[in-house]
Amino acid sequence: MAIKRRWHKHCKAHEVPGRHNLHRIRRTVAVLLRKSGSSLDDVKEVLGHSRAHTTAVYTKEFMGEVSAAALQGMAHWVDEGAQ
Numbered sequence: 001m002a003i004k005r006r007w008h009k010h011c012k013a014h015e016v017p018g019r020h021n022l023h024r025i026r027r028t029v030a031v032l033l034r035k036s037g038s039s040l041d042d043v044k045e046v047l048g049h050s051r052a053h054t055t056a057v058y059t060k061e062f063m064g065e066v067s068a069a070a071l072q073g074m075a076h077w078v079d080e081g082a083q
Helices: 002-013 022-035 040-047 052-062 068-079
Strands: none
Touching: 002 022, 022 040, 022 052, 040 052
């Protein structure tokens, strides 16, 4: 729960618009991995899916949803060492 609170606080501090749930981070990472050339099987392993089909549906559904704001929020989070 501490990570969730820190993430919400971080997004608020950096005025990241939209929903700030941790699931959005998971989806964003999956989509960024696919867009950067990672194989479907590699992303499947990272997400812990048992079937590649699940990963394909999961990432295809959100490929257009990775916004600049989400990327900005994640970049700040990583730069700050998730503190």
